[in-house]
Amino acid sequence: MNYWLMKSEADVYSIDDLARDGSTMWDGVRNYQARNHMKNMKKGDIVLYYHSRQKPSAVTGIARVVRESYPDPTQFDPDNKYFDPKSSEDDPRWWLVDVEFVRKFDDPVGLPDVKAEKGLAEMVLVKNSRLSVQPVRKAEFEQVLKMAGEPPL
C-alpha cells in the first residue's frame, strides 16, 4: 500500500465537504506529474488531505482511494472550466481517482510545523510546493499522524 498527499483549497473543496459527500471524484488536475501519480494509485492507498492557500496551510485529515484511475469527464465537456479541446475520448489526456473520507484531524498539522520537523525535510511538500498530488513515504505519513496527535490507522 502506498501513501500520497492531495491538495485542495478549503473554500473550493475542504475536508468537511469530503466528510459530507463521503467520496468524490478528484477532477480538474491539469498537471502531468500529478496525473501520473493518480494513475499509479491503487484502491486502498491512503491520502493526506491538505488545505492550500490558507493561514496556515495544513494537513487537515485522511482520505482513501476507492476507485482507481479513469478519464476525467470534465475534460470532454465544453461548458466545464476544465474542458481540454486537445483531449479526446479515444485518447484521454487527463485521468483521476475517487477518494473517500476517512478522518478529519482535530488538530491540523500546519506547513510551518512540517517544515520545522527534521524527519520531514525530504517531503515533496517541502521541496516542491507546487505539485498538487504527490507521493508520501510511510515514515512521513506516520510522523504527520503523530504530530496531529492522532492514533495510528
Place this chain on the structure above:
DNA sequence: GCCAACGTTGGC
C-alpha cells in the same frame, strides 16, 4: 494582494 517558482505554449 504580491510575487517567486514552476509549467506550458508557440515563434523561430
Place this chain on the structure above:
DNA sequence: GCCAACGTTGGC
C-alpha cells in the same frame, strides 16, 4: 529544439 512570453500555483 531552444527559449521568451505567458499563465498558474501557493506561500507569505
